Structures are given as C-alpha cells and as structure tokens.
Amino acid sequence: MAVLKPGETLMGLSLAFGGHLTHGAPKTFSSTFFRSVQYELKKDGTFDWAAIEKLAKKEKPKLIICGFTAYPRIIDFKKFAEIADKVGAFLLADISHIAGLVVAGVHPSPIAHAHIVTTTTHKTLRGPRGAIIMVTNKGLKKDPDLGKKIDSAIIPGLQGGPHDNQTAAIAVALKEASSAAFKKYAEQIVANSKALAKELNGYGFDLVSGGSDNHLILIDLRNRGVNGSVAALALEAAGIVVNKNGVPFDPNPPFYPAGIRLGTPAITTRGMREREMVKIAKWFEMVIKEVENEKLPTNKEERSKFIKDFKIRVAKNKKLAKIASEVRGFCKKFPEP
Numbered sequence: 001m002a003v004l005k006p007g008e009t010l011m012g013l014s015l016a017f018g019g020h021l022t023h024g025a026p027k028t029f030s031s032t033f034f035r036s037v038q039y040e041l042k043k044d045g046t047f048d049w050a051a052i053e054k055l056a057k058k059e060k061p062k063l064i065i066c067g068f069t070a071y072p073r074i075i076d077f078k079k080f081a082e083i084a085d086k087v088g089a090f091l092l093a094d095i096s097h098i099a100g101l102v103v104a105g106v107h108p109s110p111i112a113h114a115h116i117v118t119t120t121t122h123k124t125l126r127g128p129r130g131a132i133i134m135v136t137n138k139g140l141k142k143d144p145d146l147g148k149k150i151d152s153a154i155i156p157g158l159q160g161g162p163h164d165n166q167t168a169a170i171a172v173a174l175k176e177a178s179s180a181a182f183k184k185y186a187e188q189i190v191a192n193s194k195a196l197a198k199e200l201n202g203y204g205f206d207l208v209s210g211g212s213d214n215h216l217i218l219i220d221l222r223n224r225g226v227n228g229s230v231a232a233l234a235l236e237a238a239g240i241v242v243n244k245n246g247v248p249f250d251p252n253p254p255f256y257p258a259g260i261r262l263g264t265p266a267i268t269t270r271g272m273r274e275r276e277m278v279k280i281a282k283w284f285e286m287v288i289k290e291v292e293n294e295k296l297p298t299n300k301e302e303r304s305k306f307i308k309d310f311k312i313r314v315a316k317n318k319k320l321a322k323i324a325s326e327v328r329g330f331c332k333k334f335p336e337p
C-alpha cells in the first residue's frame with residue numbers, strides 16, 4: 001500500500017514454488033488489489049535468473065519481492081537487486097524465515113540491496129508473533145518519503161492502534177537476538193540442518209536443491225512412493241512433527257503435495273546437536289519405510305476416505321507407537337527451556 005496503487009503490478013515467487021501467500025498468490029489481498037505476476041524455480045529448485053529478468057522486463061512490476069517460505073538455500077539478494085534496479089522496481093526482501101540467521105551473520109543480509117526489508121518475529125528470530133518493516137538507506141535514496149508512506153499505510157491504512165504488548169515482546173526478542181548466545185544458537189540451527197540433510201541424503205531421500213544452507217529442508221517423496229500428507233501423518237504418529245509441502249513442479253494438488261518441509265530451530269532450542277540429527281534421520285527412514293505401501297488414491301473422492309482410514313491405521317500401528325515412545329524418552333533428555 002505504500003509503494004503500489006491498486007491495480008499496479010507486483011512480482012513474487014509463486015506459492016507452489018515456495019513463495020508466501022502474501023507475495024501475490026491467488027485469493028490473497030496481494031493479488032486481489034494488485035496485479036500479480038509470479039516467477040518460478042528451475043527443476044533443480046534454484047533460481048533461473050535469466051527467466052526472472054525476462055519476466056521483470058516484460059511485466060515491469062513496480063515491486064519485486066524476494067525472501068521465501070520453503071527455500072532451503074542462501075538467497076542471492078544482490079542478483080534480485082540488479083534485476084529490480086534494471087526495471088526501476090522497489091525490491092522488498094521478506095526475511096521472515098531467516099531473520100534470526102541474518103541477525104547472527106549465518107545468512108547474508110539484504111540491507112544493502114533491498115529498499116524495504118520485512119520480517120515476522122516468530123520464526124528463526126524466536127520472538128512473539130509479530131512483524132517488523134524496515135526501510136533501508138537504499139530505499140530512502142529511491143524515495144525519501146518511503147518511511148512515512150509505510151507508516152501511514154499501516155496506520156490509518158490497515159490498522160487502528162498499536163499493539164504495545166506485542167511491540168514490547170518484540171523488543172525483548174531483539175535483545176536476545178543480539179546476544180552472543182543467540183549467534184551460537186543460529187550457527188547450530190544451520191549445522192543441524194546440514195547434518196540432518198546429509199543423513200537423509202544418505203538414506204536416499206530426494207532433497208529439493210540437494211541439501212540445505214539454512215534452517216529448513218524440503219523433501220520430495222516421490223522416489224519413495226509416499227505422498228507428503230501420508231508421510232506427515234505417519235511421522236506425527238511417531239512423535240516427529242513436520243508439514244506436508246509442495247515441491248517445485250509438484251504434480252499433486254496443494255492439499256496432497258508430494259513433499260514435506262522440516263526445520264531445525266525448535267530442536268536446536270532444546271539443545272540437540274549433530275549427533276541427535278543422526279538419530280532423527282534414522283527414525284525418519286523407519287517411519288517412511290513403514291508406510292511405503294500406503295498409496296494415496298488418485299481418485300479425488302477416494303482420497304479423503306483413505307486419509308480418514310489411514311489416521312486410524314497409524315494410530316494402531318505398533319512400530320510407529322514404539323518409535324513414538326523412543327522419541328518421547330529422547331525428548332525428555334532435551335527439555336524445553
């Protein structure tokens with residue numbers, strides 16, 4: 001609302017490829033009130049810079065958004081900035097997922113490259129649910145009133161009054177995030193993610209982009225013949241919580257995607273390290289093996305009945321119950337702080 005008039009064009013990564021709903025996905029404010037153009041990833045799960053530049057030159061968006069929801073690699077903010085600058089667009093870096101890693105210096109910062117940087121405060125930043133919008137020096141150079149425009153887009157544009165309790169809680173989170181202990185925490189998140197990715201690769205899991213540079217791993221389960229929704233339910237029955245997730249060029253509908261997404265921030269907070277990732281990956285393999293014959297029907301009508309019955313089957317599955325009991329014992333050694 002600060003940089004676009006209704007109907008003007010924004011460009012973001014498609015939801016199906018790991019972009020966020022608010023980056024121009026259908027049915028959201030970002031595509032209802034604005035004209036949304038979406039870029040995608042290559043087959044290997046990385047960016048096709050020539051295609052993104054070509055799209056930007058053709059569509060001339062006023063705003064380009066980078067920063068993602070399901071992208072396991074380092075984001076090259078400089079490359080996005082070069083494209084945005086070529087077409088005169090504002091570049092917004094939404095670092096919601098990686099803000100804690102950026103603060104700790106384990107992921108490059110977008111501050112020198114973007115005009116606007118946004119983040120939620122409840123992901124790797126490990127704070128309360130909330131958000132921050134930052135205008136960079138580059139942003140002020142492009143439009144000296146950008147800060148004021150964003151302020152008034154919030155109040156009165158979208159909000160009536162401030163949520164002071166939330167702002168105070170964010171301040172506490174930021175103080176924590178500036179400590180040496182937090183830097184160590186963020187470094188361990190990435191070390192754990194890399195270790196878990198390596199173990200999962202070893203079991204033959206097909207990791208999108210081949211691995212992870214940050215806090216998350218995206219697995220394409222098609223080579224195991226298990227649907228993401230089936231895998232997520234089985235893992236949860238075994239005490240391992242992940243979410244079903246689409247993968248690039250996913251042939252399945254969003255409700256039954258081909259993959260799952262998992263992250264290491266919470267287990268790192270509990271004190272788990274590389275050694276524990278070896279154990280987790282082993283349980284992972286055992287669970288997926290156990291449900292490899294559970295084929296999701298291709299027929300739309302049969303699918304919901306299958307999932308309903310599958311939930312009953314997994315609740316009664318003795319192997320999964322045994323793993324769940326081991327996971328429970330394991331977690332007791334790593335209590336929540």
Ligand SMILES: Cc1ncc(COP(=O)(O)O)c(C=O)c1O
Pocket residue numbers: 020022067068069094095096097120
């Ligand atoms: C890139 C990105 N931006 C923004 C958000 C918004 O977060 P929430 O809806 O949890 O406030 C998310 C959440 O997943 C995200 O991944």
